[in-house]
Amino acid sequence: MQLHNTLTGQKEAFSPLDPSRVTMYVCGPTVYSFAHIGNFRPPVVFDTLARVLRRRFGRVDYARNITDIDDKINAAAAREGVDIRVITDRYAAAYHEDLKALGVEPTTHEPRVTEHLPQIIAMIERLIASNHAYAAEGHVLFHTLSYGDYGRLSKRDEQSLMAGARIEVAPYKKHAGDFVLWKPSADDQPGWDSPWGRGRPGWHIECSAMSEAVLGNTIDIHGGGHDLIFPHHENEIAQSTCAHGGAVYARFWLHNGFVNVNHEKMSKSLGNVLLVHELLKTMPGEVIRLVLLTGHYRQPLDWTDDVAADARRKLDRLYGALRDLAGIEAAAGVSAPQAFIDALEDDLNTPMALAELFELVRAANKAESDADKARFKAQLLDAASLLGLLQQEPEAWFSQATSESDLSAERIEQLIAERNAARKSRNFADADRIRKELADAGVLIEDGADGTRWRRGG
RNA sequence: GGCGUCGUAACCGAGUGGCUCAGGUGGCAGUCUGCAAAACUGCAUACGCGGGUUCGAAUCCCGCCGACGCCUCCA
Numbered sequence: 001m002q003l004h005n006t007l008t009g010q011k012e013a014f015s016p017l018d019p020s021r022v023t024m025y026v027c028g029p030t031v032y033s034f035a036h037i038g039n040f041r042p043p044v045v046f047d048t049l050a051r052v053l054r055r056r057f058g059r060v061d062y063a064r065n066i067t068d069i070d071d072k073i074n075a076a077a078a079r080e081g082v083d084i085r086v087i088t089d090r091y092a093a094a095y096h097e098d099l100k101a102l103g104v105e106p107t108t109h110e111p112r113v114t115e116h117l118p119q120i121i122a123m124i125e126r127l128i129a130s131n132h133a134y135a136a137e138g139h140v141l142f143h144t145l146s147y148g149d150y151g152r153l154s155k156r157d158e159q160s161l162m163a164g165a166r167i168e169v170a171p172y173k174k175h176a177g178d179f180v181l182w183k184p185s186a187d188d189q190p191g192w193d194s195p196w197g198r199g200r201p202g203w204h205i206e207c208s209a210m211s212e213a214v215l216g217n218t219i220d221i222h223g224g225g226h227d228l229i230f231p232h233h234e235n236e237i238a239q240s241t242c243a244h245g246g247a248v249y250a251r252f253w254l255h256n257g258f259v260n261v262n263h264e265k266m267s268k269s270l271g272n273v274l275l276v277h278e279l280l281k282t283m284p285g286e287v288i289r290l291v292l293l294t295g296h297y298r299q300p301l302d303w304t305d306d307v308a309a310d311a312r313r314k315l316d317r318l319y320g321a322l323r324d325l326a327g328i329e330a331a332a333g334v335s336a337p338q339a340f341i342d343a344l345e346d347d348l349n350t351p352m353a354l355a356e357l358f359e360l361v362r363a364a365n366k367a368e369s370d371a372d373k374a375r376f377k378a379q380l381l382d383a384a385s386l387l388g389l390l391q392q393e394p395e396a397w398f399s400q401a402t403s404e405s406d407l408s409a410e411r412i413e414q415l416i417a418e419r420n421a422a423r424k425s426r427n428f429a430d431a432d433r434i435r436k437e438l439a440d441a442g443v444l445i446e447d448g449a450d451g452t453r454w455r456r457g458g
Numbered sequence: 459g460g461c462g463u464c465g466u467a468a469c470c471g472a473g474u475g476g477c478u479c480a481g482g483u484g485g486c487a488g489u490c491u492g493c494a495a496a497a498c499u500g501c502a503u504a505c506g507c508g509g510g511u512u513c514g515a516a517u518c519c520c521g522c523c524g525a526c527g528c529c530u531c532c533a
Contacts, residue, residue: 009462027533039533072531155461156529179530203531225533226463235530257463258527265527294482295471300464300526310470310483317482320496343472351472355481365497428492435494446495453496 001056001345003221004298006229006253007153011347014252016220021059023215024050025250027207027224027232028110030067031091032076034277037288037303038225038259038266040102044289044388045256045297045348046223047104051386052344063109063214065207066092069200074189084190088114098276101285102292103388111210113201117192120201120209123243124181124194132242135196136172138184144177147238153253154230179235181205204235208249212240222250226257226298257300259292274303284400286389287311293350293387314354315389315397316455321361321380323394323453331374336383344386357383398455406456407441416445416452423447 003014016022026046029035043064054060068088077084113120124140127133132146144150151157180202185191191198211219217240224233233253240249258265261272279288290311295301337360343352360383364376384390399409407415415434422430435445438454445454 029533030531036533042533070531154528157460177530227528227532230461230528231530232532256533258533260526263525267532298463299471302470304470306483307470313484314482316496324497349472351470351482352480355472358481362498423492426492432493444495447491447493448496455496 001052002347003252003254004347005251006255012252014220016057017218017251019057021061022053022057022221023219024053024060024062024221024223025207025211025215025219026062026064026107026222027228028064028066029091029095030070030072031088031095032070032072033091034275035091035095035098036266037261037274037276037279037292040098040104040276040288041256041259041292041297041301042223042225043099043104044102044292046254048293048344048350048387049221049223049254049348050105050107051388052341052348055341055386056345061109061215062107063111063211064107065210066095066110066112067206068092069113069190069206070203077190094277098280098285101280102276102289103286103391104289105388109214111214113206113210116206116210116213117201119213120205121182121194123205123209123212123239126243127181127239130242130245132238133181134174136174138197138199139170139172139180140182140196141173141178142181142235142239142242143174144179144238145175147242149241150177150238151234153237154234156230156234179204179231181239204232205239207232208236208240208243211236211249212243217244217247217249219250221252221254223254223256226255229253229255254297256297257295260300260302262304263302283308283312284315284397286315286391286397289388290315293354293389296351297348314358318357318361318380318384318390319394319397321364322377322390323398325364325373325377325380326394328370328373328377330378330381331371332378334375334378334382336386337379340383340386350387353383353387357387398453401456407438407443412438412443412454416454419445420452 001014002011004011024046026042029039046062046064050060050062068084073084073087076087080087124133127142128135128140133140133142182194182196182199182201182205184197184199189200191200222233237249241247260266261274264270264272266273276288287308291303291307292301294307294311337356340353340356340360343349343356346352357380360376360380364373364380367373367376381390415438419431419434422428422434438445442457443454444457445452
């Protein structure tokens with residue numbers, strides 16, 4: 001298995017440090033609002049990777065955190081006049097709903113910052129004791145000059161790094177690059193008691209502490225969005241490595257590219273932020289998942305209406321093949337083709353894997369013997385399951401309504417019955433009129449040897 | 459300015475120093491169908507520009523043009 005490691009900028013052969021399990025940590029969301037399409041690329045990508053790793057190595061201990069302490073959360077809570085818990089519970093629940101709709105399996109661990117304050121404080125104390133951090137004016141700061149490899153992940157050196165810095169340097173910092181581990185809270189802000197007074201953790205320490213708590217000092221894979229390379233992951237490395245006496249923090253760093261919308265970065269000012277919560281009102285979650293897997297995870301992905309429509313048609317083809325195999329029992333003991341596995345094991349090349357999947361679809365559609373069909377069905381289902389696709393019955397896929405104004409299944413069946421009566425009496429004008437009526441309502445019909453079937457079109 | 463990524467047919471999107479170089483959508487044609495649809499078969503369109511290396515480059519090197527990301531909120 002090959003994975004691209006940001007640390008080296010190359011694909012490297014991957015195997016877990018502990019042969020009995022793979023450990024993987026992925027930075028999760030800060031739950032202060034609904035998550036957008038870009039927020040879901042890491043969960044979908046690393047969910048897929050977890051499936052591949054599980055098949056290859058057996059056990060995968062996978063942690064994806066929920067950040068429930070953050071100043072944006074505080075701001076949202078203050079705005080509504082509620083406890084931060086109200087905000088974080090609401091949006092964590094929404095996040096989980098969206099994940100489920102996208103076919104993302106639960107992770108082994110889902111640590112929350114509020115549940116790891118003791119571990120965070122303990123890690124900060126260790127950093128202070130080893131002279132990698134210092135307290136100043138109620139803050140605790142990590143001293144980046146104390147860590148020789150600082151900048152290695154993001155390939156920046158500390159000198160030039162700060163030369164072009166565009167931020168004001170807080171007066172209590174020993175060095176401009178030092179970052180906050182702990183900061184004081186005002187009386188009206190959420191805070192927790194600590195040796196440095198009542199306060200709250202800085203942005204980066206949570207992941208270090210929680211990763212240590214649930215997975216151990218050295219993990220195999222750490223993932224997240226490309227934008228997190230600096231400063232977030234750079235800082236995590238510094239903290240964890242120094243807190244662990246120099247032990248390697250994460251062996252492989254994987255970063256997914258951004259999702260743009262109509263060639264532009266999503267931003268509130270452009271008003272083009274696509275919330276999955278909203279998208280799900282107009283399309284099945286599986287469509288969104290497929291879009292996110294259509295490009296290679298390290299490349300930028302451009303979300304447009306076209307790519308979503310494309311994905312829906314692809315799923316129609318995939319499910320169409322399965323529907324034609326409805327009466328066939330999938331062969332036992334048959335798994336995904338090797339070429340498909342090879343694609344995924346080559347740095348999670350999902351576009352190539354999808355190409356293999358479509359080759360399989362063509363083969364299945366052409367198969368004549370029941371034995372061949374049974375074999376292809378088994379291969380198709382197994383391969384798709386690695387991508388987290390085709391997890392529902394084809395009939396369910398084709399009949400799912402995407403808006404409440406859609407015709408009911410009963411009404412559709414009724415119209416089809418009327419049409420077939422017309423066809424039987426060779427009254428094709430009426431038959432075609434009814435077909436047109438259905439088509440206008442987004443329902444496409446197919447006359448086959450064993451009756452007429454229907455599906456909702458995009 | 460520093461670091462990094464990318465430019466493949468109408469669109470999406472892999473890949474590779476050389477086999478008439480994926481796959482999907484869309485287009486055209488054929489088979490099938492009352493007609494369609496689905497499915498199958500066939501066809502067409504490509505590697506940003508200019509140099510270089512090489513027997514051979516879209517693939518490696520250099521330059522240019524263009525797009526984009528990060529540089530202490532950010533998936």
